[in-house]
Amino acid sequence: MHHEPTSGTVPVHLRIADALRAQITSGELQPGQAIPSTKVLAQDWHCSVGVARMAVAVLMDEGRLSGGRGKPATVRRAPTRRPLTLSSDWSQLQKDMVHRPESERRERGAIELTAGVPISATNSSANYQQVLATPEIASEFDLPVGVEVVQRTYEMTDKESGMRLSWSVSYIPLEYIRDNPALLDESNEPWPGGHQHQLSTVGIEIDRFVRKVTAIQPTTGDRQVWHMEPGVPLLHVRSKSVDIEGRVVEMSDAVYPADRAEILYVEQLKRWDLERGQK
Amino acid sequence: MHHEPTSGTVPVHLRIADALRAQITSGELQPGQAIPSTKVLAQDWHCSVGVARMAVAVLMDEGRLSGGRGKPATVRRAPTRRPLTLSSDWSQLQKDMVHRPESERRERGAIELTAGVPISATNSSANYQQVLATPEIASEFDLPVGVEVVQRTYEMTDKESGMRLSWSVSYIPLEYIRDNPALLDESNEPWPGGHQHQLSTVGIEIDRFVRKVTAIQPTTGDRQVWHMEPGVPLLHVRSKSVDIEGRVVEMSDAVYPADRAEILYVEQLKRWDLERGQK
DNA sequence: GAGTGGTCTAGACCACTGT
DNA sequence: CAGTGGTCTAGACCACTCC
Structure with missing residues (x-):
């Protein structure tokens, strides 16, 4: 009726x-x-x-x-998001640290991925694998499909709750780092000074990072490992490191639940009175 | 059974x-x-x-x-996303243009919001309103709640399909721009040279932009106006303009469907050999 | 134990698409 | 027209939470 x-x-x-x-x-x-x-x-x-x-x-x-x-x-209460700083200032600091002693690098090394959580309260696991570049990966490096790349997956979890805090996968073409076998040693994790330092050991200087941010819908599996509630997207960040010769020497994908993280970055401009006459 | x-x-x-x-x-x-x-x-x-x-x-x-x-x-086919460049290089270009003639500014003025679509193929509508700062807005400006701000909503649609291409809302505290009534004139849209130029007319120089990117789930209403399919998040970008005195002088929110847009930005680093001895 | 949401059934009617 | 998904009903059983 x-x-x-x-x-x-x-x-x-x-x-x-x-x-x-x-x-x-x-x-x-x-x-x-x-x-x-x-x-x-x-x-x-x-x-x-x-x-x-x-x-x-x-x-x-x-x-x-x-x-x-x-x-x-x-x-639902309004989510409180941890800002995930990706500013040039911070990246420059990382670059400057490349030539500092290891003790100092190790201390600040993993901040990149924890986004504010003390390292002591986390477990991390890294995994290295030598794989062949898929079409997608190869196109990012502008190298032929099937070229050998080192794949590093990295995951951090909170010691208490077991909740995943970060996840990322990065790729470096093998031919760029073949001269330094230490880069393939998992026991060095987390990398003191990040990949900028690692690449510097084989004479590669990073000129700039190029980042693309977008959002996707998590699968049911994603929701489980992140302990996400329904209706929360995932932020997806793809970063590429370009060296001073214009080559893409590193590429990484990272994801963050959008109810806990936000990408924060700063665009610094030059002063008017400082650039008179130049350019 | x-x-x-x-x-x-x-x-x-x-x-x-x-x-x-x-x-x-x-x-x-x-x-x-x-x-x-x-x-x-x-x-x-x-x-x-x-x-x-x-x-x-x-x-x-x-x-x-x-x-x-x-x-x-x-x-569903893999979405093709238009990159939405938000790099310092581009922002610096905008800043440099502040002191160029209006004709040149007008030509490039609205690129900020179209993200690649020719301006001639779009309709745009702007709306000005003088409103009182909500707690959220006031806290971004670090001003008391209820202070007067100029709210500008801006929308661009594709002429043919009528589809929305961009939407944004920005706020400027009235007290900062009271001296130039032209800033409150809707007929000036799109702003030649963007808000950087507008603010320069009252003696405000932008020092940096601070951007926060996150993602949210669209409502059913959002899906209709954007013609979005289910399962696509919205990218949400909040930008703040900070002047050389450290004041937040402008704040804007913009959203983009995550299956059509991606935020792209570049972090430029200094060369090792150029910074020897400095800092 | 009473109340909640989560899963599932076996139907019904409708709007829309293709041929 | 037959086939599709979209909406809706009126039940059922379960797992869970709170009291």
Whole structure:
């Protein structure tokens, strides 16, 4: 028995979602507060519980509700994101450290990947593998497909919770570093001074980093290892290191859950009064 | 009548999704190709069509399938993203142009927001409004809540398709630009030379930009205006302009669909041989 | 134990697409 | 027209949480 001809053309579950979303943004439903149960929503809107569930599923996917498993769905609190600084200042500092003693490098070495969490509270695991460049990887290096590259995957987890804090995979063409076998030794992790120092041992000087940032939707597997809630995208950062001869000598992919991290960077400009007459 | 005790503990619809995802990543299902219909999946997996639909919904949300509405669901082609360059080089160019004649500025003025699309093929609309700073906005400027700010929303759409190409909202505290009423004139859009030039007319010199990039899940409304498919996040860029006195003089939010845009930026480092002895 | 959401069924009707 | 997905119903059983 149908009550109304669905009045408009907007599906019922979307109308319920719109109503709830309005209540959330207006503050009528506060963060942490529970929304009405699916059964109540079904009664209020004269629909089946299945439709009510579809409505809350919409808001879950939008990241507005955090939910379920025996507990009522609640309004998600605004996430606090750790800034992930990728500014030239910091990269320059890393470059300057290349010629500093190892003790100093080791101390600050892994900051790159922890983004603020003390190294002592983390476990890290690295893995080296010699692989053949896929078409995608080869095109980034502008080298032929199938060329040998060293693949390094790196993962850090929180000691207490076991939660993953960072994950990245980087590639260096084997021919560029063949002269220094130490670069293939996993026991050196985390790399003191980062790959900038490692590359400097074979005479490669980095001129610039080129980074591309985009976002993707996590798979269910991603959600498990990151302990992510539904409705949270993954930030994907692809960095390339270009040396002073214009060659791409290193490429890395890293991902971060968008509810915990944000990419922060600074563009420094020159002063007007300092550049008079130049260029 | 139940056939098996659901063997493991993984829900059926997730197992179907996993199987399909594996077929997609392995190349067994090519981009553009149609996946089996929900009815067929239900028969193959001995489940109801409802469960089969949940399975394809999972892959839709991951952005791997596109489709529906009478047509069978198909494997989505890899998106081609337009790079959105936000490098210091480009910003510096903008800064240098501040002191160039208006004709030159006007020519290149709006590149900032089109990201590669010719200006002639777009419609743009700007809107000015004088509003009171919300707590969030005020905290970015480090000014008291309720201070007057000029809010400028800017939108560009493709002339043919009517699709939205860019959207942004920026804020400038009124007290910083009160001396130049031209800045409040909407007919000047698009701003020749961007806000850097506008601010220079009241004696403000930009020292640096600070940008934060993160990703959010679009609402159903967002999806409509951007013509986005499900499973595509939105990139969110918040830029702040800091002047040479350390004040935040401008703040803007911009969003881009993550399947069409990527943030690209370059970190330029100094040469070793050029910095000997300095610093 | 009562209430919650998560999974699943077996249907129904509709809008849309292709031929 | 037959086939597709999109919406919706009215139930069922389970795992979980809170009291």
